[in-house]
Amino acid sequence: MPDPTVPDPTVPDPGVPATDPTTAAARRSCTRCAGRPGAEVNLTIAASTLLGLDDHPADLHGHGPIDAVRARALADGGIWRRIITDPATHQVLDVGRQRYRPPAGLAEFVRTRDTTCVAPGCTVPARNADLDHTIEYHRRPGDPPDQPLGRTDADNLGPLCHRHHRLKTDGGFRLRQIQPGLFEWITPAGHRYLTRPGTGHNHDATTDPHDAPP
Structure with a gap:
């Protein structure tokens, strides 16, 4: 005969709310509720x-x-996350807008491609320069809400030394990457300069027709 002082495990305790199996499983899988990372x-x-x-x-x-x-x-x-790689070398070329800081492989690719700061005549080695998003990754104060934002990819990254990075950000200079590794600087006075960093090839394109090939 069962002892009335010992709870029967097959009978739910009316003082304890029953737990739905689905809820219990969710709690077990919810690391935030469990306090675990x-x-x-x-x-x-x-x-x-x-x-x-x-x-x-x-x-x-x-x-x-x-x-x-x-x-x-x-x-x-x-x-x-979509990550584009070079099919021949498997080098990462594009991580889109999933992350701001380029992964090591992409950073190495851009620095190897450009070798120096992308400003005309600047010889600061790329390894000592910042990796700049040519088209800004983050929206800046005063930018229109529909302004396109840049991506973290080889077509939108280039090394800029601290001095030229400040000129681009706060000095009124504009920068475009016409082709991967081919940069166009536009001064506040409207002068245009084309440069392929690391090659010594710079061109004053101020008087060039805008539809002329770079």
Whole structure:
């Protein structure tokens, strides 16, 4: 005969609210509620593999290659960032607007391409210069709300020494990157200069027709 002083585990305690299994599972998975930091798993996988068009191995950061089946399972429900790489060298060329600071591979690519500060005649080595977004990544005070914002990619990055970075930001000079590695400076007086940093090739384009090839 059951002891009436011992609670029957099969009978819910009326003084304790029942917990829905779904709620319990959510609490177990909610790291914020549990007071634990969330884990981040970084996986690099080809878009063709993700779509099931092929079965190339993926790369699980910190672990190494994993097969396509496991990679697709890990990717299911993840948060994606589009990162463009050079198909020949796998060098990262574009991380879009997902992050402001370029990853190490992209920074190295831009500094190797330009070799020096992109201002005409400036010889400060690129390794000692800031990596500037030619089109500003962040909206500045006074900018119109519909002004396009720049991306973190090889076509919108260039090394600028501290002095020329300040001139571009606060000195009234404008900078365009007409082609990757080909820069146009426009002074407050309206003079235009084209430069390919590191080559010594600078051109006063003030009187050139605007539709002339660079």
